[in-house]
Amino acid sequence: MLLETERLILRPWQEAEAEDLFLYARDPEVGPAAGWPVHTSVENSLEIIRGVLSAPETYAVVDKETNRPIGSIGLMIGKASSIGIPDTEAELGYWLGAPHWGKGFIPEAAREIIRYAFQDLKLETLWCGYYDGNVKSKKVQEKCGFQYRYTKEAVYCALLDETRTEHITCLQREDWQST
Numbered sequence: 001m002l003l004e005t006e007r008l009i010l011r012p013w014q015e016a017e018a019e020d021l022f023l024y025a026r027d028p029e030v031g032p033a034a035g036w037p038v039h040t041s042v043e044n045s046l047e048i049i050r051g052v053l054s055a056p057e058t059y060a061v062v063d064k065e066t067n068r069p070i071g072s073i074g075l076m077i078g079k080a081s082s083i084g085i086p087d088t089e090a091e092l093g094y095w096l097g098a099p100h101w102g103k104g105f106i107p108e109a110a111r112e113i114i115r116y117a118f119q120d121l122k123l124e125t126l127w128c129g130y131y132d133g134n135v136k137s138k139k140v141q142e143k144c145g146f147q148y149r150y151t152k153e154a155v156y157c158a159l160l161d162e163t164r165t166e167h168i169t170c171l172q173r174e175d176w177q178s179t
Helices: 017-026 041-049 107-122 136-143 173-177
Strands: 007-013 058-062 068-077 089-096 125-131 148-158 162-172
Touching: 007 068, 017 041, 041 148, 058 107, 058 173, 068 107, 089 107, 107 125, 125 136, 125 148, 162 173
Parallel strands: 089 125
Antiparallel strands: 007 058, 058 068, 068 089, 125 162, 148 162
16 A cells, blocks of 8 residues: 655555664654654664564655655554554554654644545544653644543553553544544
8 A cells, every 4th residue: 555645655664674764763752752662773673664564554654855764654443453442443653753853744644644544444533642741742633633532541651661641632534524
């Protein structure tokens, strides 16, 4: 599957992109904010491409100018999500390499994934979350029409072996259609 926006291509990750992934995922400002540890080597990033980023509906966010991945975005549909949702719903997740922050890339990618989820996959509801303090992620969700639903305290973040507060937002197809 390949999705396209004005500045981006959303497509499956390729194993040959382990160095590109490591370039951004080794930054302590990126992964921990999203709930995953910094990558420790190119080999670690390759393992993540093979095991995590190869999941269905997971895409590299590729800058058309460089034809290189700068982040990732994806949908965890139904049971693939950790928040307990039916197969007619999905959780949206994303991250972006720090040098590309503040340029609107993730809202642009998210809008295309949202369109795809509602129009092509016929999903009813999309969920998204952000950990306390991740203002950038909160702003992306607001820009894309997600509405605050609830807060979960003491959420165990297994990959980092710590507990956090998570805020959950939601976007329903009928609300998206009316914008």
